[in-house]
Amino acid sequence: MKATRVADAKRVDTPHGVDVRKLYDTEHAQTMHITLKPGESLKRHITPVDVFFYVLEGEGLVEIGDEEKSVTRDTIIDSPAKIPHCWYNRSDSDFRVLVVKVPRPQNVAKLL
Template sequence: MKIVELSKAPEKENSHNVIAKELYDTEQTQVVHLELKPGEALKLHKTPMNVLFYVLEGEGIVVIGDEEESVSRDMLIESPKGIPHLLRNESEGLFRFLVVKLKE
């Protein structure tokens, strides 16, 4: 059994300059915890694999391709590989979510 405590997980450097902690990484899957403070956002980018976002806390905006939606706690968002996407926090509170990369 492997248990990872968020507070002890290593921070992962990223081009978005946000708090990211790697929770899990294998050949098939990667799970990263991201925190966006008010006004922070991920840069528009593409990934070479399908990605899932699971909102843990707060509210944010998700843009995938030409679609834009408000999301909040306990929502799961699918982002297909190769499609530009971003998440941003336009709220007054913290926006926390898991990023699950499904490697091929």
């Protein structure tokens, strides 16, 4: 068995410049943990595979295609492949989200 604590996972260097940690990475799927501090956001991008997000903590704004929605803890969000998406933390506290990519991407996301 392999158990990974978020605090023990190495931070991944991404163009977003926020705290991203790889928790799970196999040939079939990939899971990342993102923490957005107050005022932080991801850069708008396109992922080549389907993604779902699970909000762990806080309140954030998710933008997928031309839709925006404010989301909170214990919410799951579906993001189809090749649709522009982005996350924003406009609150006064940390926002944490689990990102699951299925199947595991063979190419990196494309920044817009």
